[in-house]
Amino acid sequence: MSLLSITVTALRNIVARGRCSTCVASQRLLSTDNHATGDDSGPLYDVVISGGGMVGCAMACALGHEALFEGKKILLLEAAPDKGELKLLPTYANRVCALSPASTALLDSFGAWEHIVGMRAQPVKRMQVWESCSDSMITFNKDNMQGTLAHIVENDVTQDAITRQLNKVKDRVEIRYETKVKKYKMPKPMSNMTKLDSPWVKLRLENGDALQTRLLIGADGFRSLVRESCNIHNMSWDYNQRAIVCTLQLPTQTENNVAWQRFTPTGPIAILPLDDEHSSLVWSTTPEDAKHLLALPNDSFVDALNDALWENSQKDSTAVYAGQLLDQLIRSISPAGTSTAGRQLPPHITGVDDNRGAFPLGLCHATNYVKSGVALIGDAAHRIHPLAGQGVNLGFGDVACLKNILTQAVKDGAGLGSILHLSDYERQRQRQIIPVMATVDGLNRLYRNKMSPLVLLRSLGLQTTNALNPLKDLIMSKAIA
Amino acid sequence: MFNKSMLIRSLTRGNCIKISNLDGVRTLHPRSEPFDKIVHCKICSYSLSQRTRGQNRFYSSSSRIEHKQRPMVSHVDDNEIKKFSKIAQTFWNPSGEYEALHSMNNLRVPMIRDGLIEQCEIKNAVEPLSGLTLLDVGCGGGILSEALGRLGATVIGIDATGDNINVAQLHKSFDPALSLNVKYINCSAEDLIATEEGRFDGVIASEVVEHVNDQPGFIEACCKLVKPGGSLFLTTLNKTYWSYAIGIFAAENIANLVPKGMHEWEKFVSPQDLQFLVDKNGFTTRLVHGMFYNPITTHWSWIKDTSINYALHAVKHDITSTTTPESETSSSEKET
Numbered sequence: 001m002s003l004l005s006i007t008v009t010a011l012r013n014i015v016a017r018g019r020c021s022t023c024v025a026s027q028r029l030l031s032t033d034n035h036a037t038g039d040d041s042g043p044l045y046d047v048v049i050s051g052g053g054m055v056g057c058a059m060a061c062a063l064g065h066e067a068l069f070e071g072k073k074i075l076l077l078e079a080a081p082d083k084g085e086l087k088l089l090p091t092y093a094n095r096v097c098a099l100s101p102a103s104t105a106l107l108d109s110f111g112a113w114e115h116i117v118g119m120r121a122q123p124v125k126r127m128q129v130w131e132s133c134s135d136s137m138i139t140f141n142k143d144n145m146q147g148t149l150a151h152i153v154e155n156d157v158t159q160d161a162i163t164r165q166l167n168k169v170k171d172r173v174e175i176r177y178e179t180k181v182k183k184y185k186m187p188k189p190m191s192n193m194t195k196l197d198s199p200w201v202k203l204r205l206e207n208g209d210a211l212q213t214r215l216l217i218g219a220d221g222f223r224s225l226v227r228e229s230c231n232i233h234n235m236s237w238d239y240n241q242r243a244i245v246c247t248l249q250l251p252t253q254t255e256n257n258v259a260w261q262r263f264t265p266t267g268p269i270a271i272l273p274l275d276d277e278h279s280s281l282v283w284s285t286t287p288e289d290a291k292h293l294l295a296l297p298n299d300s301f302v303d304a305l306n307d308a309l310w311e312n313s314q315k316d317s318t319a320v321y322a323g324q325l326l327d328q329l330i331r332s333i334s335p336a337g338t339s340t341a342g343r344q345l346p347p348h349i350t351g352v353d354d355n356r357g358a359f360p361l362g363l364c365h366a367t368n369y370v371k372s373g374v375a376l377i378g379d380a381a382h383r384i385h386p387l388a389g390q391g392v393n394l395g396f397g398d399v400a401c402l403k404n405i406l407t408q409a410v411k412d413g414a415g416l417g418s419i420l421h422l423s424d425y426e427r428q429r430q431r432q433i434i435p436v437m438a439t440v441d442g443l444n445r446l447y448r449n450k451m452s453p454l455v456l457l458r459s460l461g462l463q464t465t466n467a468l469n470p471l472k473d474l475i476m477s478k479a480i481a
Numbered sequence: 482m483f484n485k486s487m488l489i490r491s492l493t494r495g496n497c498i499k500i501s502n503l504d505g506v507r508t509l510h511p512r513s514e515p516f517d518k519i520v521h522c523k524i525c526s527y528s529l530s531q532r533t534r535g536q537n538r539f540y541s542s543s544s545r546i547e548h549k550q551r552p553m554v555s556h557v558d559d560n561e562i563k564k565f566s567k568i569a570q571t572f573w574n575p576s577g578e579y580e581a582l583h584s585m586n587n588l589r590v591p592m593i594r595d596g597l598i599e600q601c602e603i604k605n606a607v608e609p610l611s612g613l614t615l616l617d618v619g620c621g622g623g624i625l626s627e628a629l630g631r632l633g634a635t636v637i638g639i640d641a642t643g644d645n646i647n648v649a650q651l652h653k654s655f656d657p658a659l660s661l662n663v664k665y666i667n668c669s670a671e672d673l674i675a676t677e678e679g680r681f682d683g684v685i686a687s688e689v690v691e692h693v694n695d696q697p698g699f700i701e702a703c704c705k706l707v708k709p710g711g712s713l714f715l716t717t718l719n720k721t722y723w724s725y726a727i728g729i730f731a732a733e734n735i736a737n738l739v740p741k742g743m744h745e746w747e748k749f750v751s752p753q754d755l756q757f758l759v760d761k762n763g764f765t766t767r768l769v770h771g772m773f774y775n776p777i778t779t780h781w782s783w784i785k786d787t788s789i790n791y792a793l794h795a796v797k798h799d800i801t802s803t804t805t806p807e808s809e810t811s812s813s814e815k816e817t
Contacts, residue, residue, distance in 0.1 A: 044657065070607050198655045199573070372575070410607075412590045413628035419575050420584055420779075
């Protein structure tokens with residue numbers, strides 16, 4: 001039902017940008033009196049980006065490096081203090097992202113990617129997904145392990161690389177650290193041209209400063225104040241899951257370039273390569289289990305993890321038997337396409353760094369990504385389960401799309417905050433994001449279930465998909481786009 | 482697109498001009514019936530409320546003659562003025578009555594920008610039109626004028642309707658970036674001829690021609706204001722059965738995009754006729770292109786077919802220039 005409601009609300013947006021029939025035109029007659037732009041409204045910016053996380057910084061950086069934005073006033077507001085240049089430690093940070101080739105291309109477009117490569121990034125050449133209730137599994141790789149599916153990069157590294165490039169365009173992008181916004185005042189929806197209403201978004205900061213902007217970009221996370229101030233309906237639910245993250249130690253091996261994911265009834269466990277001896281863990285599980293796991297000493301935690309990766313006790317005998325039959329069938333049709341042929345064994349974890357952490361998981365999706373003068377990007381518009389590693393990639397996708405649309409708007413002399421091109425952004429992004437969200441949400445629900453018929457269906461489905469290379473290519477192209 | 486019965490009908494009315502330069506016989510209707518309704522159109526920025534003031538200021542050159550023959554009717558009451566003022570305010574609601582006009586900017590601004598840039602070299606990529614002076618005839622609330630102003634051009638927006646100019650002025654006043662570039666004047670094209678003849682790099686009349694009584698006189702006035710080598714841009718509706726079926730019947734009765742009685746098919750003009758008028762005034766037509774509006778996506782796109790909406794770009798002959806009109810035409814053909 002939840003999926004249906006996402007789809008319905010989104011379709012309504014995609015098909016026809018709703019006209020507000022309830023809005024009533026003001027009947028006041030116009031006056032041509034010259035009026036000051038308002039001393040209390042503060043300086044007028046072209047673009048204000050609220051939130052300096054990875055996505056917000058990337059937005060500022062992308063606009064700052066765009067030739068057509070020369071002379072535009074761009075402001076980035078960030079609540080945290082300036083961290084200064086990152087000092088890379090020999091140990092890894094616990095928060096990492098799998099950056100897709102599309103995200104890599106965006107970061108490369110403003111020169112941040114070379115900083116990341118200069119620090120550290122581990123390419124993923126292969127992905128193996130399997131589950132605890134049957135023997136079914138699926139593998140993905142590109143061009144015989146030559147192509148890169150994604151890069152595993154620590155969030156701190158990505159953030160630092162973007163900030164370095166942002167500091168190069170200081171003349172165009174002003175950054176205010178330790179700045180919180182107290183209140184956003186959106187322009188009236190009809191922009192009734194009376195003496196009092198200006199078409200700009202007004203901001204009041206905690207320190208009392210006021211400013212106004214033609215376009216406000218909300219990159220302020222899933223509890224977005226920008227979204228709330230716009231009265232944009234937000235659909236959200238909690239998965240009642242927490243993700244445990246930490247750095248894992250592996251026995252020395254030749255090449256660590258496979259991303260592993262095992263679905264268990266409590267949630268998926270992902271092991272992402274960092275270098276030949278280290279991988280990063282993202283273990284989604286129930287809050288109680290997470291509390292217990294966080295409290296365990298390191299060696300017991302490693303044992304618990306290895307158990308979760310290797311245990312066979314939860315297997316459903318019907319599904320296993322049916323899987324074997326299907327495997328034989330596939331083998332008889334196409335000997336090369338067997339589902340078990342490419343199976344590799346997951347690494348055996350030998351240790352764990354002292355950087356265990358946990359965060360709650362939930363889904364949220366804004367019914368609209370835009371309003372007149374406002375656009376939402378990243379988690380402010382959509383937040384998803386980390387199981388497909390799509391969260392930040394969708395955010396960077398927003399940045400790339402919004403940058404293109406704003407550049408075109410500038411080229412065509414359109415106002416930056418005009419709803420006409422902003423709704424193109426919304427249309428294009430929702431068309432891409434909603435299927436991804438629905439799939440990720442559906443997978444998470446499907447694999448948390450232990451009911452035999454479901455286990456049977458999903459394992460046969462996964463096995464069949466694994467045997468059908470064109471279908472796998474399609475899934476890959478969607479996932480890494 | 483003209484057939485015999487239409488021609489005969491026009492001839493029997495005795496108010497047509499015969500033109501025989503193009504292929505076959507064409508007719509033009511200098512329509513001169515009093516137009517005493519307040520007309521307001523979703524895709525036309527020009528409103529005919531100047532009738533409320535009892536005189537036709539916009540087409541002064543021709544209307545003076547008309548006045549002698551038929552006195553203008555003026556019986557518009559305060560209610561209608563109020564009604565009109567209310568609609569004028571919705572100019573800047575991009576999802577309101579003027580939605581189609583807002584989104585038309587996606588076609589007409591690039592056409593004007595690229596058409597003008599073709600004539601001169603770009604000095605500034607951010608403001609490619611800087612240094613050019615443009616006249617937006619029938620500017621309405623300034624939807625097009627502001628866009629051109631943002632591209633660096635000096636834009637004079639004129640409209641015969643005072644309310645429109647008020648809205649345009651007020652909207653502009655919020656934007657310091659436009660304060661120097663864009664100016665609005667409540668006047669007609671003819672009013673400017675005395676002082677501004679041959680002064681503009683480009684004159685634009687977008688969605689205006691189809692509301693004009695005396696099209697030849699109006700086009701002549703616009704043409705006079707263009708400097709030699711400058712450009713004239715027109716967008717309007719064709720005079721075809723399609724434009725009647727879709728532009729009037731479907732838009733008014735089925736899709737409810739346009740209030741009833743908004744457009745008079747009789748006032749629509751075919752691209753050939755418009756081209757003839759423009760050529761007669763010393764211009765070479767560079768481009769005639771069809772425009773298509775999709776009411777579901779609310780987007781405009783260029784199409785080959787000009788049978789409903791179309792745009793025209795013509796360049797004024799430059800006596801000092803060495804290029805002949807023929808070579809200009811052939812080069813434009815290559816581009817299209």
